[in-house]
Amino acid sequence: MKQDKFKRIVIKFGIVFFIVMLFLTYFSKTIDNLLLPKVKISDVMTGSLSEYPDTMHTHYLLPLSSVISSEEVYVINTLENGDITVSSVSVNICGSDDLYYEVTSDFLFSDMQVVYMTSKEISDGDRVYIEEGE
């Protein structure tokens, strides 16, 4: 009698185990993405806000919200395994208007993408999930 009860428990555990494994197999990526900070990104544009641009350095225009207080921006890196991470890059602010900061940086390039909105606080090296921008 006691043995039958134990067997029933084992069977139930087995069924639950396989159902959980099946569920995780189908939804693991979805769950992982749900747990990641969601970010919106924008391409780094070259350009200047002033009428007489400095030709010595390349100037970039970045959305106001992409530059954090310490004059840093987060740029997107895609790793070999497909993971998307962010890394911080320091920038020098040269000017701004209602929409953009004009910046210069030795570590910023025109093919990069910067984070301008995030659902959670992010730090250097964090994995993120890119949401489609508006």
Add this chain to the structure above:
Amino acid sequence: MKKIIKYIFLLLITAIFLFPVVFMIACSFMSSSQISEMLDFANGEYKNLNMIPEMFSLEQFYQVFFRRPEYLLKFWNSVIVTFPTVIGQVVVSSLAAFAFAKLKFPFRDKLFFAYIVLLILPLQVTLVPNYIILDNMDLLNNFLAIILPGTFSAFGICLLRQSIKYIPDSSIEAARIDGASYFKIFTRIILPQIKSGLVTLTLLCFIDNWNVVEQPLIYFDNSTMYPLSIMMSEIGNSDYGIIFACGVMFMIPALIIYFYGHRDIDLSFSDSEK
């Protein structure tokens, strides 16, 4: 005093056998940094080899279950390879064993001798002929390449034949006189009496196929078809931490089957001792 020494000796043996499993479970709850630090093999020894996590962490399980779904797919490859093989082998072996043990037909014993020879042959000997046959049947890169040879394995037949042999012929003859067909005799008289043998075969066959390594490597070109047993040996090259969580995941189905049938298995071994 003798009894105490005996128990201490048994406890030591048990601890030695259980150590790898306990170590694996303990490591699965460590952070990846602790594991990589611990398994840093330098100057001929491991640094800080311990079994207690500095900080309890589910990071390894998170990696396996959420970040690396390929391991879950490999788990299902193992299930696809193992479960049909086990079911097939139990069905085929029990029917064949019944025939070898209780039915009379020409060359029965010689045929069974051939089966015993097949059992003695190492797996590696039959790999190449199996490969050629499977190639001709166009079954390479197909899960059936592992399922079919496993289903018709000689081991199960030999194991169950021994169990069926101990069933008295008189009960079968009585059933025949009452008009029972051989199939009815098999299902109503033989199967209930060899339950412990069937459970033992299920467990042994399950472990054999769950840990399969050689056949997938030879029969499958596509690595996405590899079962988890192969991936377990490859994970070590890239990430030590994940191997422990994968190991725990890999162990659970075998434990479930053992816990379900352990009384029957113990019974079959104790019966054979008598």
